[in-house]
Amino acid sequence: MKVAVVDNGGQWTHREYRVLRDLNVDAEIVPNDRPWSQINADAAVLSGGALSLEGTNRLGAVADWIDSVPVPVLGICVGHQFLGRHFGGKVARSPSPEFGRVGVDLVGADEPLFEGLPRHFTVWENHNDNVVEPPPGWTSFARSESCPVQAMRHPSKPIWGVQFHPEVEHTEGGQRVFENFVRLARR
Numbered sequence: 419m420k421v422a423v424v425d426n427g428g429q430w431t432h433r434e435y436r437v438l439r440d441l442n443v444d445a446e447i448v449p450n451d452r453p454w455s456q457i458n459a460d461a462a463v464l465s466g467g468a469l470s471l472e473g474t475n476r477l478g479a480v481a482d483w484i485d486s487v488p489v490p491v492l493g494i495c496v497g498h499q500f501l502g503r504h505f506g507g508k509v510a511r512s513p514s515p516e517f518g519r520v521g522v523d524l525v526g527a528d529e530p531l532f533e534g535l536p537r538h539f540t541v542w543e544n545h546n547d548n549v550v551e552p553p554p555g556w557t558s559f560a561r562s563e564s565c566p567v568q569a570m571r572h573p574s575k576p577i578w579g580v581q582f583h584p585e586v587e588h589t590e591g592g593q594r595v596f597e598n599f600v601r602l603a604r605r
Contacts, residue, residue: 419604420444422459424452426467426477426496429544433585434463434494437596450478454487461490461603464497466544466583477504490576490603492531498549498579502567505553512548512564519543522562522569522582529559531571531578531598532591539590541568541582548581576602 421438425431425447438445448457450464464480477500484491484504493501503509520543524532541562549567552558560569560580569580578599584592 419461419600420446420459421600421603422457422462423447424450424462424464424478424480424497426450426465426500428466428495430583430585431465433583434465437585437593438463438600441593441596441600443600450480453479454483459489461599462487462492463599464491464493464500466495466497490599491578492599493577493579494585495544495581495583496547498570498581499547501577501579502549502551502553502556502570505556505572507549507553507556507567507570508551509547510550511546519588520562520564520582522560524560526557526559529557529569529571530602531569531580531595532559533598534594535591540588541584541590541592542586542588543582549579576605 421443423435435445435447499509522541524537548565552567552570555573556570558567558570562568571578584595
């Protein structure tokens with residue numbers, strides 16, 4: 419299995435790559451301006467990034483291919499925010515930005531992406547913006563005190579987004595999130 423880690427300029431893009439490699443996944447970091455036709459992968463991770471989506475609906479070339487991408491996708495941080503905005507949700511500046519350790523609660527039914535995680539766990543955050551309303555039809559399945567949509571999934575495609583950073587060792591169960599994503603992508 420090969421996973422493209424789409425680099426959105428995040429400080430932890432190489433950690434995402436490394437976690438996947440540690441799971442014996444063939445991973446490659448690709449720039450976000452690369453067309454999907456030039457990416458050879460069985461799944462994609464949209465990395466976090468230092469940028470804000472304020473004033474734009476684009477994330478490199480990702481907006482050109484995300485609607486028809488034929489593989490599973492996991493958006494992290496700004497990748498999650500991009501998915502939210504692109505598919506019709508609402509992204510806004512958080513009145514209480516989250517940096518460092520944050521408690522996250524699972525809501526609703528069990529979610530396969532978070533299989534094996536407790537209903538409450540601690541994650542590592544680094545964001546000023548967040549998804550405040552998921553796109554129509556999407557399921558939000560985790561929240562924190564300041565972020566109402568910590569995790570969400572597409573209603574019919576294998577596309578997920580998480581606001582927190584599962585690639586950071588301080589995130590409880592972060593590697594499990596990647597293990598679950600890889601397992602779901604192999605289906």
